[in-house]
Every structure is written in C-alpha cells, then in structure tokens.
Amino acid sequence: YRIDVNRTLELIDQHRPQLIIFGKSMVLHPEPVREIADYIANWKDRPLVMYDMAHVLGLVGPHFQDPFQEGADLVTGSTHKTFFGPQRGIVASNMAEGSFYHSLWEKIESEAFPGAVSNHHLGTLLGLLGATYEMLGFKDDYQQQVIANARAFARALHVNKVSVQGDASLGFTQTHQVIVRAGRAKGPEVAHRLELNNVVANYQALPMDNSFSDASGIRLGVQEMTRFGMKEDDFERLAVLMSDIIIRDADRADEVASLRREFLEMGYCFSGSRAExxxxxxxxxFLRG
Known part of the structure; x- marks a missing residue:
C-alpha cells in the first residue's frame, strides 16, 4: 500500500514519462510526491506531476500532506468525501505565470468550461462555498480527529482478530481509510453481511486480486461519523461489533443501531450566531457582485 520509491525512480529513468500521476482508491499513507518531484526537478523536459486527491482532499495540510508544497504541479479532487461538501470536483494548479507548465494551465482553464464540462451546476456551488467556509474554520481539529479515529479503529479491529491492511508500524493508516481483508473473493459477501447489520461499507479489490469481481477486501472510512461526534473509544466499540459480524457471522444489527443513535448532531459546522x-x-x- 506504499510506493516503492527506488523502483519508481528506476521506472521513471527507463520510460521518461511526460506525466506522473499519484492517486488510488485505497489511500492509507502519504504519497512520495517530494521524493519524485525532487528527482526530476532539474530535467530539461521534466514530467508534469499530478496528484489525484479524490479521497483525501479534506486532509490536505500538515496532518497528512500538502502536495503543492512538496512539488506537485496539478491537484484534482472530489469535494464530497473527506472534504465535506456536495458532489463536485476541482482542478487546481501550482503553475504561476512564467513557470514551466503555465501554458498548459491556460489551456486547462480555457477548455474546462465550456468544453469538457457542459454545465457548472450553480445549484450545488453555494453548498460548496458553505462547506469551504466550514472546512477553513474547523479543518485543524477535524483532520486530526479523523486520522486519530481511523488509527484507533484499525488498531481495535486488529486486536479483535480482523485482518487489517496497511503498515502496522504506522498504525495501519494515516488517512481516514481502514482496509480489511475479508478473505479470498469474500468482499461482496462480507459487505452484504455488514449492511444487514447496519454498517454500510463497500467491497474492494486488493492489490493481489485478479479483478473487482474477485474482491477480497472491505474499504471503510471514518470521516462521516467523525463529523457526527464519534471519538477513538467509540470506534473501538464499533470495531468489537464489526469483528463479531465479520469473523463469527453474529447478528449485531440492534447494537450497531443503538451505537448510531448516540451520535445525531453534526459537528465541525457553523451553527447559531456564527452561522448567521x-x-x-x-x-x-453576492449583492456586491
């Protein structure tokens, strides 16, 4: 689940790519953006470095990683995962006027809309603006709690004999995600069993699986229930219930529902006078505009 930097540098030397993309659906650890960007920095025609932060856009900063500070040229991301807004996407650049790839950024700006995107969906733009205000206001506490919750959740699942993926020396995860090995091609069946017990998760093909239909894993994310107020010990309680479901095929639907009912008020958002x-x-x- 971590990139082999030395082998990657060998492949970059061998193939001399025009574009290097970081990003995957299972993001447990920071990507080696700085190591790769530093390696190619003095090439005459260096590759463009892009980081697809679809899953981890809401974690950008000192608690996870900051790709622009580490040498990325382009960042893409979703605004509805760890970044808690409506379903939209962003493309951002570190290409100032006069920089190596600025002409490319001008093309992206001019062709994104109208062009590749036919509608800018104003109906969700205000929601994104509100979510951005809240992210700026609460991101430090939110990000730290998300990561702390994920690591506590992963450790508790591991202690309860669930096969947790990731680097154990780093707490199995450094993001919001926890990846579980359910057994050879058992991902869909275990995901269905969890859903019957009021835990919604998606099955996930692991690196050694032949295809997604052969999925051996379950992908979990803690960010949503973190916003509803769950802390480390709450995720440890959930881990015990989930281990019973995954390992022993126990019925824990009522216990899970009872736990969920303890957390009904969303946090890390404006309320009262601050919202007004x-x-x-x-x-x-808007009126001035």
Missing amino acids: STIGTLQDA
Whole structure:
C-alpha cells in the first residue's frame, strides 16, 4: 500500500514519462510526491506531476500532506468525501505565470468550461462555498480527529482478530481509510453481511486480486461519523461489533443501531450566531457582485 520509491525512480529513468500521476482508491499513507518531484526537478523536459486527491482532499495540510508544497504541479479532487461538501470536483494548479507548465494551465482553464464540462451546476456551488467556509474554520481539529479515529479503529479491529491492511508500524493508516481483508473473493459477501447489520461499507479489490469481481477486501472510512461526534473509544466499540459480524457471522444489527443513535448532531459546522454571520457575509458578497 506504499510506493516503492527506488523502483519508481528506476521506472521513471527507463520510460521518461511526460506525466506522473499519484492517486488510488485505497489511500492509507502519504504519497512520495517530494521524493519524485525532487528527482526530476532539474530535467530539461521534466514530467508534469499530478496528484489525484479524490479521497483525501479534506486532509490536505500538515496532518497528512500538502502536495503543492512538496512539488506537485496539478491537484484534482472530489469535494464530497473527506472534504465535506456536495458532489463536485476541482482542478487546481501550482503553475504561476512564467513557470514551466503555465501554458498548459491556460489551456486547462480555457477548455474546462465550456468544453469538457457542459454545465457548472450553480445549484450545488453555494453548498460548496458553505462547506469551504466550514472546512477553513474547523479543518485543524477535524483532520486530526479523523486520522486519530481511523488509527484507533484499525488498531481495535486488529486486536479483535480482523485482518487489517496497511503498515502496522504506522498504525495501519494515516488517512481516514481502514482496509480489511475479508478473505479470498469474500468482499461482496462480507459487505452484504455488514449492511444487514447496519454498517454500510463497500467491497474492494486488493492489490493481489485478479479483478473487482474477485474482491477480497472491505474499504471503510471514518470521516462521516467523525463529523457526527464519534471519538477513538467509540470506534473501538464499533470495531468489537464489526469483528463479531465479520469473523463469527453474529447478528449485531440492534447494537450497531443503538451505537448510531448516540451520535445525531453534526459537528465541525457553523451553527447559531456564527452561522448567521457567515450567511450574512455571503449575502453581502453576492449583492456586491
């Protein structure tokens, strides 16, 4: 689940690619953006470095990683996963005027809309703006709690004999994700069993699986219930229930539902006078515009 940097540098030397993309559906550890970017920095025609942060956009910063500070040229991402907004996407660049790839960025800006995208979906843009305000206001606490919860969850699953993927020396995960090995091609069946017990997860092909239909894994994310107030000890309680479901095929639907009912108020968001103040600021900005 971690890139072999030395082997990657060998492949870059061998193939001299025009584009290097970081990003995957199972993101447990930071990507070696700085190591790769530093290696190619002085090449005459160096490759473009892009990081697809679809899953981890809401974790950008000192608690996970900051790809632009580490040498990435382009970052793409989803605004509805760890970044807690509506379903949209972003493309951002580190290509200032006069920089190596600035002409490419100008093409991206001019061709993204109208062009590759036919509608800019104003109906969800205001929701994204509100979510961005909240992310800026709460991201430090939110990010740290998400990562702490994921690591506590992973450790507790491991202690309860569930096969947890990732580097154990790093707490199995450094993001919001926890990956579980369910057994050879048992991912769909275990995901269905979890759903019957009020735990919604998706089955996931692991690196050694032949195809997604052969999926041996389960992918879990803690960010949603972190926003609803769950902390490390709460995820440890959930891990005990899930281990009973996964290993012993036990019926824990009522216990899971009872645990869920303890967390009904969303956090890391504006409320009361702070919400009213933010709404007023947005209204003033739109009226001035």
